[in-house]
Amino acid sequence: VMWSKKTGCPSFCPVKTVILSFSDSEVEQEDLAQSLGLVKGVIGAVDSKVASYEKKVRLNEIYTKTDSKSIMRMKSGQMFAKEDLKRKKLVRDGSVFLKSTTGRLKEVQAVLLTDILVFLQEKDQKYVFASLDQKSTVISLKKLIVREVAHEEKGLFLISMGMKDPEMVEVHASSKEERNSWIQIIQDTISTLNRDEDEGIPSESEEEKKMLDTKARELKGKAGGSDLRPCLGASAVP
Numbered sequence: 001v002m003w004s005k006k007t008g009c010p011s012f013c014p015v016k017t018v019i020l021s022f023s024d025s026e027v028e029q030e031d032l033a034q035s036l037g038l039v040k041g042v043i044g045a046v047d048s049k050v051a052s053y054e055k056k057v058r059l060n061e062i063y064t065k066t067d068s069k070s071i072m073r074m075k076s077g078q079m080f081a082k083e084d085l086k087r088k089k090l091v092r093d094g095s096v097f098l099k100s101t102t103g104r105l106k107e108v109q110a111v112l113l114t115d116i117l118v119f120l121q122e123k124d125q126k127y128v129f130a131s132l133d134q135k136s137t138v139i140s141l142k143k144l145i146v147r148e149v150a151h152e153e154k155g156l157f158l159i160s161m162g163m164k165d166p167e168m169v170e171v172h173a174s175s176k177e178e179r180n181s182w183i184q185i186i187q188d189t190i191s192t193l194n195r196d197e198d199e200g201i202p203s204e205s206e207e208e209k210k211m212l213d214t215k216a217r218e219l220k221g222k223a224g225g226s227d228l229r230p231c232l233g234a235s236a237v238p
Contacts, residue, residue, distance in 0.1 A: 059090040062111060065127045066120065072129035072138045075160050075167055080116070080129075080138040088113040091189050096182070099155070099170040101133050108137075110171070112186060115141050115193050117158070135167055141190045146183055154179050158186075 063085045071081045091112040097105040098119060108130045111118040119137040120127040130137040143162055149155030153176040158169045173179035 055090040058093065059085065059088070059111075062090075062093065062109075062120070062127065067123070067126040067128050070126075070128040072136060074138050074140060075136050075162060075164070076140065080118075085111075085113075085118075088116065092185055094178075094182075095174070097172040098130060098132050098137070099172060105172060106130065106132070110182070112189060114189065117141060117144075117186065132169065135169060137169075139169065141186075141193050144186075144190060146186050146190075148179075148183070156183055 063082065066082045066085065068082050071079055074080055091114060093109060093111045095107060096110045096119075098108050099105055106121065109120045109122075109127065111120060117139045119130040119132075119139075121130040122128075139158055139160060143160065145157075145159035145161060147157050147159070149157055149170060152172070154174070155170060155172045156179055158171060160167045160169075171182070173182055
């Protein structure tokens, strides 16, 4: 019998085969299989609740450690402060490195929320919003492009596409696997955000799409002609 990591409850996949092999009739087998499915569904729901609670606790820990005076202006001009963390939901957090224009790597804490990615650095045993080449380290997931850094197996680019000039932040993980994991979860979170918005908010106009495409092509040229196709949302590069 396998056990659930979250709850310590048993996983019934191996049990199913054993039970069904000793059942005398097809009706019994169907009833047992249905009951087993219901039990597994309950365990899955409990696991999900436990995971959600753990993320809530972790976000509260981050909130408590964040300096109340720390504030960051986002690319849109909106100000993001400690109190804004309380209104968000945590997806994942972990240690990564931000690369400056001088090539220096700074260790920071990446905090992925449902619609924003925040980078925090430690200062006097408190978290403050990380500083990086006059760029914002609170990044909206809307119109965000995520791609690998060429010839850097641990690196990824975060490219914010908006109505103003695009902005690019280079992030490095501790390993290639960790980098790939971050790329995947950021992309999944953006897809969820876009899907939720598509259900309730009208999509962007064709004119806005053309402007975003133009800016993406310009940034592509500045990046040495590398392909920016692996983007998300409506910011496609032809």
